[in-house]
Each structure stands twice: as structure tokens, then as C-alpha cells.
Amino acid sequence: MENVSLREMGYTVCISFLLVSFGCQKLNYETVAKNIAKEAKTNLIEKLTASLASGGTVKAIPFCKQNAVKITNSIGMKNEVLLRRISDKPRNPTNALSDEERNIFLEIGAKQSKEGEYPSKIISTKDTVTVYIPIPTVGLCLQCHGEPNLEIKKETLNVLQKEYPADLARGYRVGSLRGLFSVRFTK
Template identity: 35%
Template sequence: MRFLIIVCLIPIIACSNQAEDKRSTNEATAFDTTTVIKEGQKITQAAFSTLSSNLQQAIAEGGVKNALQFCSIRAMPLTDSLSAHYNVELRRASHQPRNPKNQADSLEVATIQKYLVQIKKEESLEPVTIAHGDKINYHAPIRIPGQLCLNCHGRPGQDISKADLKTIQELYPNDQATGFEMGELRGIWSVQFSQSYVDSLAKTL
């Protein structure tokens, strides 16, 4: 598996290598990509498991409408609780967000655009690690895996019922997250580690 390290310098984003001159104290230092990716995968898998199990329970208790209401109220707090548990900044970011708080920032948009190009080329999507300022970022793709997701994110009138579309519009007046098809990129997992967190991982090797 090939992993990409992008070292981002403010205000210019540029690629760097380990032969680079000494960094200033407010920039992330060299890190082990494989270790960061493993930690990112562990955290995002825990987040996926937590969110999906709660979502499935909401559907079982009250159908798609109940799931939509659950997401509008509980998805962000659950994600925030995992951020606090792991002492990282964890979120789901999208170029077509449902919740405006999940709008991808410029760094996340760059990764999303990269993934979209790879999908067109039918290439596999791999996690990305990015050093930006004094933080290490982990990004991984979120794709539409099945019909369950299309009930809320698919095509209105075909995958999404009229009643459920009305609920979406009531809960999210500025929704951009419909019209997706199976396998399309919904967004990315975004995990931001502090340098001290990454340094502590290195000590466990």
C-alpha cells in the first residue's frame, strides 16, 4: 500500500521530504506514516461502529424519519464524545454536506478532489496523512455502501420518499446531500492529531 505524505506550509502548500532543513517550532516534525494511519483507522472504525449501531437502532424504532431526527440531534455529540475520548479532533467532512458544520475545509477539499479523480480512473482510495502547521491530519474516504444510505442520500422520488424528503428539508434547509448513487464519495473521515499525540505513538513502537 502506498501512502502519501503531504507537508503543508502556510501560506503555500508544498511537498517536502526528510532532507528538508530544520523546521520552526510551530510546524509538525517527521512522523511514521504507517503508525498514524493505523491509529486513524482505529479511531474512525470506532466512530463508524458507534454511529452505525445507533443509526440502525433509530431505524428499527421509527424508520427513516426517526433516523433523520437522530442524526440531526445525536450524530455531532457522538462524534464529539469520541474526539474527547481519543484526545483528537474527529469529524466527517463533505463537499456536499447535510449539516453545514460538516462542510469540508480547504485541506479536506483537496483530499476529496483527489479521491474523486481516483474514482474516475477506477483507482483504489487509500488513507492520506498530511502535516499542516503543528498538526498531523488523517483522511480516509467515506463512500455510499448500500441502499440503507440511499434512503437518506439517494435520488429524491426514487430512493428517498416524498415524506422523508420533506423531513430532510425541515431539518436541514440548506441540505446538499442528496442525489448520490451506490459507491459514490460521500465525504471523508478527518482526524487531526497533535504533535505530542503522534510522538507518544512513536514511543510505543
């Protein structure tokens, strides 16, 4: 059933781009960006869940190191956008925030609603539109991104240290802002 929803999301993104290309409607960047981010998130979670099921966090960590950026990049290319996952506490240095992104991250983090949701943010320049979509921490994340020796087991910490010696992506709680999807469109 989830494969159908991924396909439907892909169709929605493609149809939106076609309509804009032919001048039939104005592109709603935020809606399209959210669909692209949802596709990436769903794809990553499906593959991560399978990796966790076949070998726990000890197997999932090397999988993420080898595949998370590739999966994100391929979904971005398929949708003709620059898609990145960025964080103030990156595990992979390529996901580190720029100074401008740090300010956006702090702004989004400060605007968490009473319901625990974070807003998106749109930045438009002459040539691009970038939509920043929050990535809140969910329970599944805590096995590798929670508190060391509480949610993160010692064997997991050992693999993290081996794979990511400069790891900063720990200490999160359910609902905390773990990162952002950055979806950049060229005008």
C-alpha cells in the same frame, strides 16, 4: 460481538498512544486514525440502525441531527484527537469542507481503484498530523442520501426539508465518495 470489537479498537488506540508516549514505537498515524474512524462509523451505524428500526427514516433524521456530531466529537475526545466528518455536499453546515479539504476530497475521489476503494491521505505540519479517511456510500445511506423520489421517499424528503432546509447531501450512489473522516493528531 460488535461491542467486543469496539472495545478491542479502543484498546488498540489506547495501547498505541501509550507506546508512543513512552517512546516504545513510532506512532503509525494512519493505522490509529483508521481504527478511530472505524469506531466512529460502527458507533454511528449501530445507533442509526436502531433508530431506523424503531421509526424508519422519519425518526432517524431528527436522531442524526441531534446526535451524529455529538457522537463523532465524543469519540474524538476519548481518543484525544479532533475527529470530524466532512463532505462536499453537507447536510449539516458544520460538516462543510474548507478550501484545503475540498482539494483533498477531490484528490481522494479521483483516485478510486478498480475495486471501488478510495485511498487515505496524510497531511503533516509542524504541530499536527491529519489523516483523511474516505466514507464511501453504502446501500443503507441511500434512504436519506440517494436520489429524491427514487431511493428517498416523499415523507423522508419532507422531514429532510424541515430539519435541513439547506441540505445538499443527496444524489449519491453505492460506492460514491460521500465524505471523509478527518482525524487530527497534535504532535
